[in-house]
Amino acid sequence: MSVGVVMLVHTALKRAEQVIRHWSAAGCPVVIHVDKNVDRTVYDEFVNSVADLPDVLFSKRHRCEWGTWGIVAASQSASSLMLEKFPAVRHVYLASGSCLPLRPIKDLQEYLGKRPRTDFIESATTADVPWTQGGLDFERFTLRFPFSWRKHRFLFDRYVEFQRRFKMYRRVPDGIVPHMGSQWWCLTRQTLSAILEDPDRGVYDAYFKRVWIPDESYFQTLVRLYSQNIESRSLTLSKFDYQGKPHIFYDDHLQLLRRSDCFVARKIWPDADRLYENFLNEENPLKGAEPNPGKIDRIFAKAVERRTRGRAGLFMQSRLPRAGHENGFTSAPYSVFEGFADLFEDFEPWLARMTGTRVHGRLYSKAGVEFEGRQKTFSGAMSSNAKLRDHHAQSFLINLIWNTRGERQCFQFGPADSQFVSWDMAKDPNAQISVISGAWAIPLFQSNRNFSEIRAEAAELQRIESEHLEALRSPWAKARIRIWTLADFIETPMEALQTVLDEMGAKNLRRVTEAPKMADLNGFGQFLQNLKNQGMHPYLMGDFPTESSPVNDRPSRRKPYLVR
Structure with missing residues (x-):
């Protein structure tokens, strides 16, 4: 046993159960966190559906909402339970209920087994990457964000303006440099336990609770304190559009996902029967291949360009009223x-x-x-x-x-x-x-x-x-x-x-x-x-x-x- 999976679930529980059984059949223990927003009756049915799997546990539930602390708290609770109950686990892989393994789990186990002291997590400063969306770069670490960006957008924006006007900036705790990256990581037991057992964890938690989108910065920042070998990349294939929203993979993306050579992909449409059927029942055609999402980056870049610029001479509703955003007045000479x-x-x-x-x-x-x-x-x-x-x-x-x-x-x-x-x-x-x-x-x-x-x-x-x-x-x-x-x-x-x-x-x-x-x-x-x-x-x-x-x-x- 070398890899344990922490899975964050909030919807499409039937698909989550299918993937959980796939992980478990390969010998990977799974600790599941179910969003507290899920109805209790539905939650109980989900727990009973996987009760026959001895290496599947459920962690304390937290209320999760995009961009808030609840997602980090859920990851902490599930990871602590994983480290406590499964001492043989050497790497902990964070995944979501909409993640789908693209290669046999044995491939992942062998890959991590050859890299026993390597942490796979995107971790970069805001000055080094163009990922941030919404006009907040380093300010997400120096302002307070007590209001939900999705539910209380007006209060969110007004409070940001208020803090800027009166220069109510927060101080970053001593000893850390804020980093950002993908939420989906794979950390060694040593690094993850050092983060969760840090004597100053209370200070860090109090600080990151008011950071905007802390699930993309908490582990990404603290891993820099303890990791001996960081590979700043995620083993999970996740693509985002120009607005920072994740791309959803459908059945017609089957060949595209195969080309990526990645171990896991998100975000999979729950009704993509063909994807689940192929990847959860496929033999190992990519043994030893290095994950290389760059193979399909060109296709996604073209998709983003088509989405934002469109074709010359062909207008769409989002660009027609905006002069200069038509990507060419006409389509041909x-x-x-x-x-x-x-x-x-x-x-x-x-x-x-x-x-x-x-x-x-x-x-x-x-x-x-x-x-x-x-x-x-x-x-x-x-x-x-x-x-x-x-x-x-x-x-x-x-x-x-x-x-x-x-x-x-x-x-x-x-x-x-x-x-x-x-x-x-x-x-x-x-x-x-x-x-x-x-x-x-x-x-x-x-x-x-x-x-x-x-x-x-x-x-x-x-x-x-x-x-x-x-x-x-x-x-x-x-x-x-x-x-x-x-x-x-x-x-x-x-x-x-x-x-x-x-x-x-x-x-x-x-x-x-x-x-x-x-x-x-x-x-x-x-x-x-x-x-x-x-x-x-x-x-x-x-x-x-x-x-x-x-x-x-x-x-x-x-x-x-x-x-x-």
Whole structure:
């Protein structure tokens, strides 16, 4: 007999009985503490259920509540009884009713038998670890906590504030340095008996009774006074989330638990029949393996990241109301073209043919959503209704990219459209935004409307585009942005189009050998001059000449030839 088990039980007593019998069958005595909150009738039934096991005893009961002294008192009472009644025990293993042995008990006995003077307990100062949750690090050792954090949260918080305000700090007893760690330890008889029989135990107990969460600091601190060889780790696999709450293991964690090579795991769901059936009846496949919970740390780290950050472009209730906590505005890259459809008459079909992507029209047109092919609905039952889109314009874009992930989306945008997503696109790293500033004037030039109306609309569109360009050029912009003035673009349109396509990174992209049909710009320079003459200065187009021949009519450069 080398290992004794102290088990703290408060719920799922049937499962606890099953595990107790497993320990006992392997020759390990078990001392059980049952929470005093458990009804007396239920307690008596539980005692009778294991009455046939001679090496199973019950200790004095204490009322246990998370974060309070009762859990330490329960561990003390059960450990004292273990040391008194079972003198052959060399190591005492603290476990809970929700703990489940993952390997045959013989493995644990042999492992501890080779390390007769080693104490396994996490023990580190608050300055050395990031475990503490709730904003209390060393203060948990210098303030008083007479109120339950769970039942009397208001009183708990107010009393902490009161002590901080009036600097009512406690003095740490001489000779000890507060340490913290996992509640679940495995201590040698020598160390554990030294802690329980210490002449100053009354002083230490009085001090730790007002420490917050003393079950994670009492033994972890006092073990430093007596242990000759401490391994600062627990033999029990226990994982916690970012809020400090324990992960619960279910049936689908079977292979994950096997990979850990650990002797015991908590916290097991009481209805995980598959886990209990496999681990309590399994032969020894891991004989001699060193416990290595690090094997599964990566998986838990990913789970915590998924829980706290989520997937890019996919929102959940806890993150949606908090700007900046969405882990990415959209889920995949997309392209936005501003002014291209105004300058080129067949730009959309040309772009789709050249890149093989999904090319939409003006998704944020005030008249309605222009999906590809002018569909009334699109992927995910998205409607082309402008009112539905503008109810939450950002979510419209988010949903469009999420519903079509795996297929790049391209759409047109301009100052005549709803501008609700202007800043969102500018700050989105997934966005590729290509702008021909001032191209919005081409439809006005071709509109043949009253010039007074054109002048007023041109002034408004220029104001809107100017504000949009400020967003694109701001230090907060994260999108891939390229801006040309209309005058600069039409100087070398083929080169500019090739640059845009290269930045899209389209598969099987070939060199641009054909350009979309450009709008007829004869007289456009004079049109801009007329706007100037009417008092509206169209500066976003760049230095556009008053008399300019259309680009399509410019003579091509002569091909070189060889003279013999």
